[in-house]
Amino acid sequence: MLIRKINNPNFNRLWNNKILLKSLEKISEHGTSFSAGISLAMALGVRPLAIMSTPDVEKENKQYACANSIASGIMKFAIVEAVALPVENAVKKIDKNPEKYLKPFTVKNLAHSSGKLAESKSYKLAAQILKLGTGFITAVPKSMLTIALIPIIMDKLFNFKPKKSESAAPQKKSPTFTGRLTTELPHKLGKIFDLPKFQNFVIKHQNQEKDIAKHITAGTDMLLTSSFAYQTSKSKNIQQDRKKALIYNNLISTAITITGGYGIDRIIKNKATKFIKKFAEINKSDPKLHKYIEGINIVRPALIFAGIYYGILPVFSTFAAEKIDKFLQKNN
Secondary structure: OHHHHHOOHHHHHHOOOHHHHHHHHHHHHOHHHHHHHHHHHHHHOHHHHHHHOOOOOOHHHHHHHHHHHHHHHHHHHHHHHHHHHHHHHHHHHHHHOHHHHOOHHHHHHHHHHHOOHHHOHHHHHHHHHHHHHHHHHOHHHHHHHHHHHHHHHHHHHHOOOOOHHHOOOOOOOOOOOOHHHHHHHHHHHHHHHOOHHHHHHHHHOHHHOOOHHHHHHHHHHHHHHHHHHHHHHHOOOOOHHHHHHHHHHHHHHHHHHHHHHHHHHHHHHHHHHHHHHHHHHHOOOOOOHHHHHHHHHHHHHHHHHHHHHHHHOHHHHHHHHHHHHHHHHHOO
């Protein structure tokens, strides 16, 4: 059935579609921005609706969970635009003119058998680590800003006003990236590419290039949730009796999302192998084919993890967090 669909001329024309190919190219260049955009859309719409529809949960706990979802989505997107986007644009410059930013040995070493640096598995892995890694390194400040934003959203959206002594800390403005930094950033990232240890790592793990987006997403979620739990427990902006339910909600959601995400991705990845091969055959003459496939490998885990975390889990995690919190209160 799958092969019959793939061989259908109309189906083939779909995968030659210029809009689709351009979109996949952009996703490959801006994977972190794409993931943040998906998260923002789901965090502002799907997840709050699911949380508020959860039965047998105290209204305030649902409101805090909604505020957390909205604050998290906003801060993730804001930080991505402030930090990840310049890194993505810098890597794009290196893609187009590697000789300007990389040492000759680096270009030769990472290109090795493939001939072209941009098509080398080890180089693509290195580039994705730098681009997607911005989400990981900004996870802690993101959690801090999310915590600061929650009481503001509670006030504006649910008319819940904290005590004056517990008012939210003033927000720091996102750093402004000047033209000078935009010019210097590719050179600074080039120095990371030039590191022998970094080159040895990406060459050794080059076959993980297809899965790097999934692994970094999972690692970022774990760090973000851990930081969020710690920051929530210490926060003076969130009511003491609502903290544990909010923490449990995040812990449950992240644990199930990562476990389920890996399982579902493994199933879909195996079933999609023939599909991707046919896609490569149809577009084999296109010099940007490697970018299209890279884009597909970013879209797949991004949609899976976001779909589970924002769409499927909110009702269960909100309900379970409420029950765990009540059970522990009774037994303390």
